[in-house]
Amino acid sequence: MKTLKYAVGIIIAVFALVAIFSFMILSKDENKVVNINYSIEQVWELPKELKEVSGIAWLKDGKIASVQDEEGIIFIYHLEKRKIVDEINFAEEGDYEGIAINDDDAYVLRSDGTIFEILDFRGSNKSTNNFDTGFSAKNNMETLEIDKKDNNLIIAPKDRDRTKDFKGLYQISINSRKTEAIPKIKINMNDAAFKNKKRQKLYNSFNPSDMAIHPKTGEYYVLEGINPKLMILNKSGAIKKIYELDKKSFAQPEGITFGADGTLYISNEAGDNAANIMEISLK
Numbered sequence: 432m433k434t435l436k437y438a439v440g441i442i443i444a445v446f447a448l449v450a451i452f453s454f455m456i457l458s459k460d461e462n463k464v465v466n467i468n469y470s471i472e473q474v475w476e477l478p479k480e481l482k483e484v485s486g487i488a489w490l491k492d493g494k495i496a497s498v499q500d501e502e503g504i505i506f507i508y509h510l511e512k513r514k515i516v517d518e519i520n521f522a523e524e525g526d527y528e529g530i531a532i533n534d535d536d537a538y539v540l541r542s543d544g545t546i547f548e549i550l551d552f553r554g555s556n557k558s559t560n561n562f563d564t565g566f567s568a569k570n571n572m573e574t575l576e577i578d579k580k581d582n583n584l585i586i587a588p589k590d591r592d593r594t595k596d597f598k599g600l601y602q603i604s605i606n607s608r609k610t611e612a613i614p615k616i617k618i619n620m621n622d623a624a625f626k627n628k629k630r631q632k633l634y635n636s637f638n639p640s641d642m643a644i645h646p647k648t649g650e651y652y653v654l655e656g657i658n659p660k661l662m663i664l665n666k667s668g669a670i671k672k673i674y675e676l677d678k679k680s681f682a683q684p685e686g687i688t689f690g691a692d693g694t695l696y697i698s699n700e701a702g703d704n705a706a707n708i709m710e711i712s713l714k
């Protein structure tokens with residue numbers, strides 16, 4: 432009888448292990464993590480200069496432009512060479528959180544809501560201007576993206592918006608530099624997707640750290656770093672899906688961008704391990 436119970440116990444243990452590994456599998460490639468909802472295809476460990484990496488943006492020549500929390504520098508990271516190949520100074524030290532690229536021009540968002548426009552940022556005629564967005568440090572601004580279709584920048588507050596009921600994606604015309612008073616898209620904090628956040632203040636149910644527009648579908652991919660997750664919104668702003676991200680892999684996801692072919696990249700500030708950029712495939 433004891434032998435039978437022992438055998439049954441082994442069988443149950445085997446099934447439990449199978450269930451665990453069906454949820455998350457580490458492949459022979461130590462850089463690849465396969466999750467039931469996504470897989471990490473590649474990882475680029477970033478140098479100490481980008482320990483506090485915040486925003487990232489794809490460049491047409493296969494490099495990634497990035498900023499970090501403490502310095503007014505745009506770092507150009509070469510994915511194939513796995514190193515920084517250029518550094519572009521644009522301002523004094525500050526809390527820089529988001530970056531967007533519009534052809535030869537770069538835009539960098541500081542957490543107090545100021546946007547720095549660096550014209551011809553990689554050329555010999557570089558010039559820098561800045562303008563206000565109408566938001567301030569109390570909103571804790573981190574999200575910046577460019578909608579090339581409409582020639583607008585898009586920003587979003589990480590903390591409280593102008594009301595506690597939603598987090599808005601606000602448009603800024605590149606030509607006028609004026610922030611529209613009404614957001615293009617409202618992420619409803621009363622949405623059923625946030626019902627498991629009952630103990631949090633309503634406006635803290637979702638705290639955007641960055642966003643990117645999919646180059647093929649036009650959908651909005653909004654990242655959160657506090658409780659790592661990725662939210663996909665359709666073109667009208669409805670929540671299509673939310674991916675919960677494993678904290679062991681995503682220590683503090685702060686930046687997101689797409690390659691021209693739709694390849695998804697997410698950057699993480701340093702946690703227990705070095706800061707990194709990951710190539711992600713969603714399922």
